[in-house]
Amino acid sequence: MPELPAGGLITRNLFLSCDPYMRGRMGTEKNYTGGFPLDQPIPSRVVAQVWQSDNERFQIGDFVWGFLNWERYTGVATPNQLRKIDPELGPLSHAISVLGMPGLTAEVGMQELGMPKPGDTVFVSAASGAVGSIAGQLAKLAGARVIGSAGSDQKVTHLLDKLGFDGAFNYKTANVGEALDEYCPAGIDVYFDNVGGATLDAALARINPFARIPVCGQISGYDGGGSGIKRIGALVASRATMTGFVIYDHMHKFDAFLPRMAQHMSRGDVRYFEDIVDGIEATPQAFIGMMQGDNIGKRLVKIADPE
Amino acid sequence: MPELPAGGLITRNLFLSCDPYMRGRMGTEKNYTGGFPLDQPIPSRVVAQVWQSDNERFQIGDFVWGFLNWERYTGVATPNQLRKIDPELGPLSHAISVLGMPGLTAEVGMQELGMPKPGDTVFVSAASGAVGSIAGQLAKLAGARVIGSAGSDQKVTHLLDKLGFDGAFNYKTANVGEALDEYCPAGIDVYFDNVGGATLDAALARINPFARIPVCGQISGYDGGGSGIKRIGALVASRATMTGFVIYDHMHKFDAFLPRMAQHMSRGDVRYFEDIVDGIEATPQAFIGMMQGDNIGKRLVKIADPE
Numbered sequence: 001m002p003e004l005p006a007g008g009l010i011t012r013n014l015f016l017s018c019d020p021y022m023r024g025r026m027g028t029e030k031n032y033t034g035g036f037p038l039d040q041p042i043p044s045r046v047v048a049q050v051w052q053s054d055n056e057r058f059q060i061g062d063f064v065w066g067f068l069n070w071e072r073y074t075g076v077a078t079p080n081q082l083r084k085i086d087p088e089l090g091p092l093s094h095a096i097s098v099l100g101m102p103g104l105t106a107e108v109g110m111q112e113l114g115m116p117k118p119g120d121t122v123f124v125s126a127a128s129g130a131v132g133s134i135a136g137q138l139a140k141l142a143g144a145r146v147i148g149s150a151g152s153d154q155k156v157t158h159l160l161d162k163l164g165f166d167g168a169f170n171y172k173t174a175n176v177g178e179a180l181d182e183y184c185p186a187g188i189d190v191y192f193d194n195v196g197g198a199t200l201d202a203a204l205a206r207i208n209p210f211a212r213i214p215v216c217g218q219i220s221g222y223d224g225g226g227s228g229i230k231r232i233g234a235l236v237a238s239r240a241t242m243t244g245f246v247i248y249d250h251m252h253k254f255d256a257f258l259p260r261m262a263q264h265m266s267r268g269d270v271r272y273f274e275d276i277v278d279g280i281e282a283t284p285q286a287f288i289g290m291m292q293g294d295n296i297g298k299r300l301v302k303i304a305d306p307e
Numbered sequence: 308m309p310e311l312p313a314g315g316l317i318t319r320n321l322f323l324s325c326d327p328y329m330r331g332r333m334g335t336e337k338n339y340t341g342g343f344p345l346d347q348p349i350p351s352r353v354v355a356q357v358w359q360s361d362n363e364r365f366q367i368g369d370f371v372w373g374f375l376n377w378e379r380y381t382g383v384a385t386p387n388q389l390r391k392i393d394p395e396l397g398p399l400s401h402a403i404s405v406l407g408m409p410g411l412t413a414e415v416g417m418q419e420l421g422m423p424k425p426g427d428t429v430f431v432s433a434a435s436g437a438v439g440s441i442a443g444q445l446a447k448l449a450g451a452r453v454i455g456s457a458g459s460d461q462k463v464t465h466l467l468d469k470l471g472f473d474g475a476f477n478y479k480t481a482n483v484g485e486a487l488d489e490y491c492p493a494g495i496d497v498y499f500d501n502v503g504g505a506t507l508d509a510a511l512a513r514i515n516p517f518a519r520i521p522v523c524g525q526i527s528g529y530d531g532g533g534s535g536i537k538r539i540g541a542l543v544a545s546r547a548t549m550t551g552f553v554i555y556d557h558m559h560k561f562d563a564f565l566p567r568m569a570q571h572m573s574r575g576d577v578r579y580f581e582d583i584v585d586g587i588e589a590t591p592q593a594f595i596g597m598m599q600g601d602n603i604g605k606r607l608v609k610i611a612d613p614e
Binding site: 024200218228229232234235236238240242244245246249 | 331503507508522523524525528535536537539540541542543544545546547548549550551552553556
């Protein structure tokens with residue numbers, strides 16, 4: 001149990017987040033955030049309840065989310081980065097999933113960079129995941145035809161039956177190029193890239209003129225795997241744009257995003273699924289399993305019930 | 308000698324262009340233009356003089372440029388795509404080099420997509436070539452530090468002594484990554500990519516946040532060579548944008564571009580060098596040599612003198 005910092009608070013942590021970008025911090029490669037410090041708890045987004053407070057903005061029992069750690073209790077010296085959760089908006093865990101950074105990531109990537117129009121064909125990889133599942137549904141709302149790839153037949157069924165995708169395939173058993181030819185016969189106008197690697201190459205080979213490729217992640221390369229991309233020349237041939245983005249640059253949009261996404265959820269225009277593992281001891285395996293693709297929807301670890 | 312088409316004209320061709328993009332049309336790969344038809348003269352940009360005319364817009368003796376063929380005389384049934392050359396603006400050959408498509412390509416790519424600012428570090432590959440040499444000088448005019456790569460020590464000297472680059476290296480003898488570390492110690496804000504391949508990978512590994520990568524060409528891959536690009540993940544880490552472009556989409560900007568670039572030339576703000584081979588029989592080898600990098604500046608073939 002940490003000491004209560006002067007002017008700060010102690011949080012009792014309830015839900016821990018497992019996100020692919022965290023893999024990038026488990027190494028020394030240049031990234032948009034630094035590597036995790038050794039011999040320290042792993043920072044991640046966390047849903048928590050205020051346990052002790054020496055800060056007048058926070059009362060004991062308040063629900064908050066922000067960058068805390070994979071641990072039971074966190075002492076927060078300067079809590080100004082923590083945000084309060086309005087429990088009326090949905091389950092508490094949504095604050096670090098659909099109503100949090102994954103939701104904002106999907107919105108910024110799809111709406112601002114992907115810019116789907118009615119009639120466009122939109123392809124989303126890792127489409128059943130925390131971000132891809134929202135990105136695909138937002139493209140549907142924009143009037144596009146949406147195709148998703150995922151890593152199991154169960155996920156493919158989930159995309160078609162639960163999330164309303166127009167087509168979906170299992171990239172582990174299908175030939176990705178042939179599947180894209182089948183499901184995107186008119187080519188690809190937007191490719192929301194979560195994975196990089198061979199899937200990106202196959203998509204590049206099929207982009208339409210003036211295609212947009214928001215690059216959200218490159219999970220296929222995070223563990224050192226992933227072949228080189230051979231079809232960059234398609235960017236020229238198709239006058240296409242690939243843009244990497246990092247959600248930290250867009251935090252000022254959060255307050256406007258939150259009611260918008262909450263309304264999508266309450267209307268049923270966006271459906272969201274979480275894959276919640278129980279118990280802090282299970283956290284490392286929950287993370288590794290997420291990297292291996294065994295989750296359907298956002299991977300979280302629940303480590304305590306609210307008081 | 309072709310027949311004079313009704314309403315058309317016959318051109319006597321003076322300068323033929325050799326451009327890297329033409330390699331893409333010598334195959335069946337999807338491209339922004341179709342493959343060259345077999346057993347026909349090769350179309351390219353040409354400077355010509357009107358030899359016979361049945362069109363009131365064109366008088367015998369007018370200088371024109373446009374898409375004609377690698378041949379001595381071309382019959383043009385619908386000459387509306389031909390543009391007249393104002394010989395006051397410079398040597399006739401400039402109409403298919405600095406005052407033509409290569410110049411407009413450099414301007415659109417560097418100014419609209421690269422957007423160099425004072426203090427930026429700008430890296431240009433194939434920097435002594437038809438487009439790269441202009442792109443680099445435009446970045447200098449915008450106040451950036453400009454580094455170029457080229458394929459011989461002679462070209463490197465040319466970049467430093469004739470074109471005013473702040474640094475330059477021979478990618479065939481240097482380690483590209485180490486050279487970029489040396490010449491771009493503050494990282495790369497704009498990479499004007501003419502070559503793709505290993506140079507693109509080395510640049511990606513060194514881009515700064517919000518870097519811009521206009522993709523003009525990928526010459527390293529045109530002959531089927533070129534390894535895959537492994538550092539696409541840098542786009543995410545650096546929130547960078549890569550945009551392919553094709554100058555045909557920007558032809559409506561030509562009339563505004565021409566006096567602007569002519570003024571740069573007359574003031575000496577942009578210097579331009581042409582590498583002119585003599586005689587139509589030399590054209591195939593002139594093209595192959597250009598693909599192998601034996602030209603300094605824009606490769607043209609002069610096949611006749613003006614009357």
